[in-house]
Amino acid sequence: MWAFGSDGVTIYARDGTTVLKTLPAVELGCPHQDDGGCDYYTVASDGHKYVWATAMHAFPHRADVFSLKIGVYVGGVGVCNTPLDLDYVPSREEMWVRCAEPYDDGTEDTGHMSVIPTNSLSSSTKQVRMNGLERQYGFAVFHSSLGNYGYATANNRDVLFKVDLAQREVVSNLTLPEGTNSTYDITYSPVNKHIFVRGRVCCSCGSDETDAPSCGRAPPFPVTVVTGPSA
Numbered sequence: 001m002w003a004f005g006s007d008g009v010t011i012y013a014r015d016g017t018t019v020l021k022t023l024p025a026v027e028l029g030c031p032h033q034d035d036g037g038c039d040y041y042t043v044a045s046d047g048h049k050y051v052w053a054t055a056m057h058a059f060p061h062r063a064d065v066f067s068l069k070i071g072v073y074v075g076g077v078g079v080c081n082t083p084l085d086l087d088y089v090p091s092r093e094e095m096w097v098r099c100a101e102p103y104d105d106g107t108e109d110t111g112h113m114s115v116i117p118t119n120s121l122s123s124s125t126k127q128v129r130m131n132g133l134e135r136q137y138g139f140a141v142f143h144s145s146l147g148n149y150g151y152a153t154a155n156n157r158d159v160l161f162k163v164d165l166a167q168r169e170v171v172s173n174l175t176l177p178e179g180t181n182s183t184y185d186i187t188y189s190p191v192n193k194h195i196f197v198r199g200r201v202c203c204s205c206g207s208d209e210t211d212a213p214s215c216g217r218a219p220p221f222p223v224t225v226v227t228g229p230s231a
Helices: none
Strands: 002-005 008-012 019-024 040-043 050-055 062-067 073-080 081-089 092-101 113-117 126-129 151-152 159-164 170-173 182-190 194-202
Touching: 002 040, 002 073, 050 081, 151 182, 159 182
Parallel strands: none
Antiparallel strands: 002 008, 008 019, 040 050, 050 062, 062 073, 081 092, 092 113, 113 126, 151 159, 159 170, 182 194
């Protein structure tokens, strides 16, 4: 079991109590504890060689790579800005990173997703844009049963982005049901081949002064779910 914290990384045995190894923050290039220490947002593993963790304490942001077999820090791989989600695609030996926003330099090499070949850490990464250069939080799903495509959400759009893994680009937008203002979390079941998306809806902030006119929710009301089986 790998535990990532502000003071570094601790690797436990399967009994959950025996510490096999510790990697202190100073060895990982993290800031001093007084400045917040390490800040790892999400973690994933390819299951046989590496453990990956997105390092928010580094800028430009990166994914830190650790040896799964011997528990050492291998190094960092540059990724897009504000990396939120890691998805390993075993059939392609690729790690897909979902980020909140591209860098603001306007170049074609920046995007909301980074694609990293996990069999060669020195290979250059490819970046994918979801929609222009705007900031957007979101997550993604990939699975061999989905074929050549993955799907990603955005917290400022009412669509599901369909991403071509081969061309490394968004090929279409799937509009969600009316009443869903945007999307956020997402998961996929290979059993029934359904994608489950967490939709976001407008609700009241509690008064005429605080409600946005676009929501039309004043005076206060309970949140009303208008789509799905519990509408």
